[in-house]
Amino acid sequence: MKTVLVTGGCGFIGSNFVRLICADPSWRVVNLDALTYAGNLENTANLPADQLRFVHGDICDRGLVEKILKEERPWAIVNFAAESHVDRSILDASPFLQTNIGGVQSLLEAARNHPVERFLHISTDEVYGDKEGKRASTEDFPLCPSSPYAATKAAADLLCFSYRRTYGLPIIVTRSSNNYGPYQFPEKLIPLLIRNGLNHLDFPIYGDGKQIRDWLYVEDNCRGILSVLEKGQMGSIYNIGAGEERTNLDVVEAICVAIADRLGIDVAALKKRIRYVTDRPGHDRRYAIDTSKVRAETGWQPSMDFAVGLKQTVDWYLDHTDWIAHVTSGEYRKYYDSVYSQA
């Protein structure tokens, strides 16, 4: 069995990745997760015990990371652990600096002392900044982050490559576009809209709603990450995206249609709940990446059409209302009020 240390494996993309690799009995995962508001042990429930060890802890705790590396001698580290939500980084950037930069440095230092074959760091297309009216970014484009979140992710990428050059660490970085699908915390656009739809709440749309994101189904991203882990070149960056560019208004309207179809209710009544609210400060109008490199070098390509993926995602949330209730029972209320009551 090949062991991988996955960090942040109880979050949205991490848990989808853990499920993907545990479907192959030749892999074993050690999942290090601090179980912040975004991490949930239920997200990896029912996986075979001999393939998954969970460690509750912080990536900033270098002693703990070194202990795990010494005990488990994993083949690779895949780092998903992060503070991941732009609006939270606008409210308070401190936890973002701590985990997204300090935590990455802790993992890099630990990997210096206990070498692994691959160190795959999960980054984002947001490091390239706003692409309105511009060409899609290839991996060599300059970094121009807009939000505190994106700035910490860009810093971490640079730190990773400094450890590659200085200490020869086997760094690979993926930068994906916006993900959607099962197990996404309902603070991000798509699950927030679906949750609000089910709870008879309004659909908050920032500014004019014409901002564009390239939506990638989470399982496509996870297959892409696995391809890069197995076939990617050391010291390389890989953009991963589906090329499914949609405005936020397109997205909210498609969600209204999917909910109306599934529940047999009037779509016009749902659409009346769309509310234009105060725009996010520094809001990027468009993200766009060129994904030729990952396609050419690993053979990966996305398989999910956005309309189909969105419908499946709406169905998943409607079938998992207990999960939504559970993950939104804690500090979610306070967060929601702090962002949306003023907007």
Ligand code: NAD
């Ligand atoms: P998420 O917020 O759903 O999950 C983050 C996970 O990391 C949680 O389980 C949390 O408990 C854990 N975590 C946070 N701080 C930690 C710490 N200090 N130590 C250990 N665990 C910690 O995030 P996500 O959406 O799954 O994103 C995963 C990665 O992918 C992040 O690095 C993010 O920047 C990147 N990314 C996300 C998207 C997206 O659309 N969600 C797009 C591109 C890149």
Ligand code: TYD
């Ligand atoms: P989000 O899911 O937060 O991802 P990101 O900001 O990392 O791209 O937001 C996606 C888009 O949706 C972004 O343009 C902001 C917008 N948005 C809203 O209009 N309303 C909302 O309530 C949220 C959370 C996001």
